[in-house]
Amino acid sequence: MSGDLLRPGEFLRRTRLSAKALRLYAEQGLLVPDAVDPWTGHRGYAAGQVDRARLIAALRRAGMPLARVRDVVDLEPAARRAAVARWWDGVEEDLRRRRTWVSALTVGPDDDEEGDVHEVYLREVAEQPVLTAERRLTVDELEGFISGAGEEIDAHLARSGAVPAGPLRVVYHGMVTEDGDGPVEVVRPFTGRVEPAGDLRIRLQPAGREAVTCLSRGEAEFPGILRAYDAVGAWVDARGLERAGSPAEVYLSARDVAPDEPHVEVAWPVA
CATH class of the missing domain: 3.20.80.10 (Regulatory factor, effector binding domain)
Structure with missing residues (x-):
């Protein structure tokens, strides 16, 4: 395995991911090692994967589901920005519906509106x-x-x-x-x-x-x-x-x- 690749520990330090998140993203095919040593099983990550890892983590912190992240992460920057905006519009619409549900559930028997x-x-x-x-x-x-x-x-x-x-x-x-x-x-x-x-x-x-x-x-x-x-x-x-x-x-x-x-x-x- 090339010495230019980052070992998992160094990759985690640079990306600030947890080992659990790294395993999850690998299982989902979002962030797989660039190479795996066939003899030792040691994994190596390319330096260019650091930005990808940070992008995935940012999308997840924003609440984007993993399935949606998979559709977004490989897009060109302009297309990715548009896709994220469309997703967030949907999130806000969902929040609006939920807020309306909560309002209906918290109205008391004496709070009936005139209409x-x-x-x-x-x-x-x-x-x-x-x-x-x-x-x-x-x-x-x-x-x-x-x-x-x-x-x-x-x-x-x-x-x-x-x-x-x-x-x-x-x-x-x-x-x-x-x-x-x-x-x-x-x-x-x-x-x-x-x-x-x-x-x-x-x-x-x-x-x-x-x-x-x-x-x-x-x-x-x-x-x-x-x-x-x-x-x-x-x-x-x-x-x-x-x-x-x-x-x-x-x-x-x-x-x-x-x-x-x-x-x-x-x-x-x-x-």
Whole structure:
């Protein structure tokens, strides 16, 4: 092994890594020895690996997961700076969501905000065919799936000469969280003739009744929409009705409408 290589002890002193971190980064393929003596097993590190080790350590101190570090560490400086910025934007968005969750969890029974009063009513739902896309996913994938599935459904209807016959619904057949994966079904009623394609399926939405409340775009911001689910559920229970299916969000407008404009309905099928 070349005498120009750094032994592990010297490499640790120069990088200020711990032996445990060095082993971990080697196991992950992020920082492997430049050479290993086949007879003694002694490891050697090139002087150029010191900067790489310091970069990995800095990214880890910032909280970047090892899998993400692997994608970032070998990029050119400009591309790496952009990748780190994108990752940090995601971290801040995650912190915003968590802060909102904590705020909702720490609100007491006497702290209800003025805007939390929801008018709930019953409406009849006619039988109609719907084109749907369904997937099991976690919360990080949810927004992208809803928008992508909605576009795919509408594009397939247009190609088929069929016409959307109502607003887009997102049906939650199970909880979607960091641990729960739904499934979630994106649904569009239509008129005309359509054939299934790819992951798109056709089913008949049965006639029935549903309990509904309507939220403005501002009211629908998280966690306000969760309180709307609670309000609909409490209204159903108070009237002795039976929940007969999965709840849905019915989107009446795009997300860029004014905060006081009607945006989404929370609807729960009842019997």
